[in-house]
Amino acid sequence: MQNIQKIDFHIPELDSMKKYPENLYYIGNLDLLNKKKIGIIGSRHPSQYAINYTHQIANQLSQTNITIISGGAIGIDTIAHKASGNDNTIMISGTGLDIRYPSINKKLITEIEQKGLVLSQFPPNTPSLPRNFAIRNELIVALSDILIVSYADIKSGSMRSIEYALKMKKEIFVLPHRIGESEGTNKLLANGKAKAIYNINDFISQFKNSKIVENIKDDFLEYCKTNPTYNEAVTKYNEKVFEYELLGKIIIINGRINIF
Structure with missing residues (x-):
């Protein structure tokens, strides 16, 4: 594990929190804090x-x-x-940074430590306590210029994050969902507290600082066009x-890979 260090400078975005963090620990590339940042959160069990x-x-x-x-x-x-790529993402942890939680994402977290940035308000050896994740959520929202909530039930941690976003007057965007799905975000839309992303290209265009690379060649998908066996x-x-x-980009049929 890389060295866990403390941030020793002021981060203006965090002034919007109820209380500025007493300590903030990190592993990785602090330069990412200087870029435009968008938070994306949602359910552990999305559609x-x-x-x-x-x-x-x-x-x-x-x-x-x-x-x-x-x-x-x-x-x-x-x-x-x-x-987003491991070199262009910030993960906010709800544990001490010596604990890679959840364990199923240990490899992903390690890669973000090496190329991106991992932050936590909690000192080493702090376990995954339920109350810590509400604190983590406030930090995610504070650092984000806007918040995107992809899928959220009414009673969920994501809705707590939305409460923070509303208090901080952050703009909230959601995906439009069918009745009975993602009822938390649908309620936000109904109450006029969030905006729906109906067209992704239109949505992305408002944040363009540089041209989106269109039609990037995906070597894996090109390979899948040859209809290889799964093994x-x-x-x-x-x-x-x-x-x-x-992600629904490929499907396995009779032991061979097919593209949707």
Whole structure:
């Protein structure tokens, strides 16, 4: 594990918090704090629709040189971190930085430590206590210029984050969902407290500092066009097979990979 250090300078964005953090620990690249930052959060159990569009939004925002902030949890957080690239994402931890939580994301967290930035208000050896994640959520919102909530039930940690965002007068964006899905974000829309992302290109265009790279060649998808066997693909590309299947970009039929 890389050295855990304390931030010894003032971060103006954090003045919007109820109380400025007494301590802030980090591993990684502090230069990311100087970039435009957008928070992307949501359920640990999102729909496939939310997964697909979260990936697309985070990836395209990152291509415009915007840093993505999230909380490292499974579900939407994981998709946001991975889609933005390990070198352009900030993870806010709800534990001490000597504890990579959740353990299922240990590899992802390690990669963010090496190329991106991991922050925590908690000293080493602080475990994953429920109250700590509300504190983490406030830090995510404070650092973010705007907040995107991809999927959220009414009673969820994401809705607590939205409370912080409303108090801090941060702009909130959500995906439009069907009735009965993501009822938390649908309620925000109904009450006029969030804006819906109806067209991703239009949404991304308002944040452009540089041109989005269109039609980037994806070597893995090009390979999948050859209809390889599942075993061949796993041998050559390992985790990409699982990731792209999860994102709905590929499907396994009769032991072979097909593109949607």
